[in-house]
Amino acid sequence: MSASSLRYYGIGLENGNYTVTLEFAEFESPDPVAWKNRGRRVFDIYLQGERKEQNFDIKKAAGGKSYVAVKKQYFVLVVKNFLEIHLFWAGKGTCCIPTQGYYGPAISAFSVTPNFSPTVYNFVAKKKHSKTGVIVGAILGGAVLGLLAFAGIFVWRQKRRKQSLEQKELYNIVGRPNVFSYGELRLATENFSSNNLLGQGGYGQVYKGKLTDGRFVAVKQLSETSHQGKKEFATEIETISKVQHRNLVKLYGCCLEGNKPLLVYEYMENGSLDHALFGKGNSNLDWPTRFEICLGIARGLAYLHEESSIRVVHRDIKASNVLLDGNLNPKISDFGLAKLYDEQETHVSTKVAGTFGYLAPEYAMRGHVTEKIDVFAFGIVVLETLAGRPNYYTTEDQKKIYIFEWVWELYEDNHPLDMLDPRLKEFDTEEVLRAIKVALVCIQGSPHQRPSMSRVVAILTGDVEAPNNVAKPSYITEWQVKGNGDTTLMSSEPNELSSLASSTGLVQLPFVGSFINEEGR
Template sequence: MRADNIVYEADNSSLSTSSYVVTNTEKWAVSNVGMFNEKENPAYVLNTLAQMTGTRTPELYQTSRISPGSLRYYGLGLENGPYKVSLLFAEASILDRSTERWESLGTRVFDIYIQGTLRWKDFDISKEAGGPNRAIIKNFNAAVSENHLEIHLLWAGKGTCCVPTQGDYGPAISALSAVSAFKPSVSGLPPGTPGNKNHTGMIVGIAVPLGILGLIVISIVFYMRRKKDNDDEEVLVGIESKPNTFSYAELRSATKDFDPSNKLGEGGYGPVYKGTLSDGRVIAVKQLSIASHQGKNQFVNEITTISAVQHRSLVRLYGFCIEGARRLLVYEYLENKSLDQVLFGDNELHLDWPTRFSICLGTARGLAYLHEDSRPRIVHRDVKASNILLDAELCPKISDFGLAKLYDDKKTHISTRVAGTVGYLAPEYAMRGHLTEKADVFSFGVVALEIISGRANSDNSLDTEKIYLLEWAWNLHENNQSLGLVDPTLTEFNDMEALRVIGVALLCTQASPMMRPPMSRVVAMLAGDIEVGSVISKPSYLTDWDFKDITASFLKEDTPTPSSSIKRRNSKEKSQRENPVDDHSEGTDALVSPVNVTQLTDILAEGR
């Protein structure tokens, strides 16, 4: 169909639940995810004979693609550059409010993402068009840098679900187009056309005497670069789905030669710089320290892990750079940096209660995705406040997958050397190297308490009974004074939500991993969909290893267990220490030697 000098192509009308289709011209691809709940007609195309007003081409709006959850369109084989994206909408299911019928009370609300960036939150077709059966076009500017365009319509659970009929919800779109805002480049004249003279004789004459010299030079260059190329290939072995590759010169230009004024921070991995790509995208460049041997393994691990997952609560990896000894990761830039800087640092940004609750819930959803929805399952192993970044809307993004482990569904647990940050480590993992997704659940519980209290998990400057956040939270809980944990800078907060977060955090930090809820249940409890379970035992950490561990069935009967208790010792200063992975093995039986308990007491108070 042609309209406004644009040729529209119909997508596949048989597109259904969890499917992906490429159009016949191979110019567009469509992905649909989700199943309409209890809908009598589960069709994913809405046909209507209604005449849409406000348009010269009503035929474009007589059919709409609908989806119960996630609808993505991919423009394929595009030349890089700026584009104008037009999205055509018309609400054909919900009645006009002027009818004053209950069927007119329905709302269709969804989010619009273009190139992975949220461009319109809570978009309501009928509201924006001024009523149903009215055509509306929304235009957006987009930059194509990897020869494809992604348009994502996502139902985020808002609006109605059953008005006017059961299953009327989710994104809907009538048509879309993408037009370049530049003159596309064309190839040169083909051989034999005027202006393209045949100089074959001259080319051969020059090439013969220079051929031998050229081969010698090429051989020398190839020999000199072969070792470097082999090193790069070795690093990339095992990375199946590779993101975009950047050149070092490109990243050097983006960060203004890694200007110190663009430095965002520095961790054990190396420094992170802010930069701007030539297409206008603002990025964060994480630079691997050349002297870091551990960082090479973590570098590959982070690319492999984060390239395989995508969620609104996970930081987005744009690509990476490998040139010689240089290793760099390129992420989306998040304006408000990390959660620990906002909560504990000298930051003018103040988080009110609704924002803190939203951060807590968003982080829980991200972990639930890693544990239960991604394939393979992923255990992050280093969930902490400094690895939760905040975007412009203060939405949380889990970052730093350098220590993440891919987790086989068929295995009860992984035995591995300990990696992570003391203060957030689950006791069974810190003491025995026994790793399941419940280690992340424990870490989340600690982070949740930090969010609600506005303080770190350990602070030697406080009174004795308040030094360790987990113990203080339990003491307040036992005395029915849990709200005393809430950050005193919060002048207003929701009592019921605060008690819900504290109760969930105490459940997440139970001594036995079997008593901790899975992250999907944590999300449901935080959202108020189910009741928070009763906390029947004291949370435990390295300050109190003497607890009944009901996970012994995971271990060999002859596996020794630690019998000594750990005594608290205050450290001289707070700092962050990590035990990175040097080597690890997976299995259901073999267990590496437990962590030296005496050494852990020396760094016990160093929570962050």
């Protein structure tokens, strides 16, 4: 019996299918109805991390009777020779009323039986073994085990001490109010249930959760493949927490326990922009909504680049990193690749990271990071928002495969409005043309030809006139002339960029959408 959690482990089991039998009986709440006997025991049952029973009530399962046995049987698969049985108080039963007591999970007995014939052999000692050898072996074995146990305890205590000091240091960096416990987030997400999974990407999984104060949150579990140290992680959290804007997803805090750091963000009811535009259950966004989404993203980036107390380049602006709240207001998310640098620096050279199709040429080829790489990616997002399709789209019409070529051809033929999503029946022609020109000037090959995000905001709002003539980027012209539109030049492997560029002479080609993976990124 426990106030909150009971956990049992089976270690060293042979892999295979097992029958797990759990037996319960309620002893703490006698049958006679009295005020002091009205405590309610409700808990969840997990096997191998999967919830088998939710809000399980022993007495209710026994037909309202106490001292009556309730048997539950489950079939589980044991892999890696490990079995976990977890009974977890879900916060829905009694805790201390009518009397202080243990109203958490309780169990009377359990058994684990293999559904197969074990193949582990019992080795029988030969009859002629020397008694002296057995005694000496036992003494030596005991001595070795004693030394190993002593060394293990010493190492464990040193590790605990180091973790305690590290934890205090991290708390000093982040601040305790912004740190959630692992147990709190585990409870909020129902043990990170697959039913609460919102999405999954290269940087980890995101789960919907509900905190004890009633707030809904999005809990991002960073993958183990991330090589970022805890100290750097905590410093990054502290920095991003200082960046507050209505078009940026708010970071509530983080969890520093364990090997998988957790980030806690505000929950966005309408998911990501790419899901709304071209997901399976895509929303039919009207023109005013799409225009406000583009304007909101621009305002968020202008704040990061020019208005916040620290200079931030996001480095991974794309439709899937723009989330929509209940009113379809856009908020930029996922600062895992964000770079901070001093105002005096013209650029920072760094290892290239991000998503193909959104990378600016100077960043993909030289690793130069300035605000203008976000401007380039913003231009792509605007085109996708207007067209209602991703920047790479498989179609029989070769001219429409790459959104770059298609839009520029329409613009040069004086039919730019033909790129609009067919679902848009009504729209403001002046706003559409303004947005198209903004996108085209943002995806210029040279960073010096791209506007600042504050100017982009001014153009979209009509405070500054949109440019009348926008020059076609050289990378599109070179591609069309030297590649003749041959799609065999495509590749999804980053290490092929240099060799293919040098062999074709298309220096900027691979970095603007010609190289994609199967998802079109």
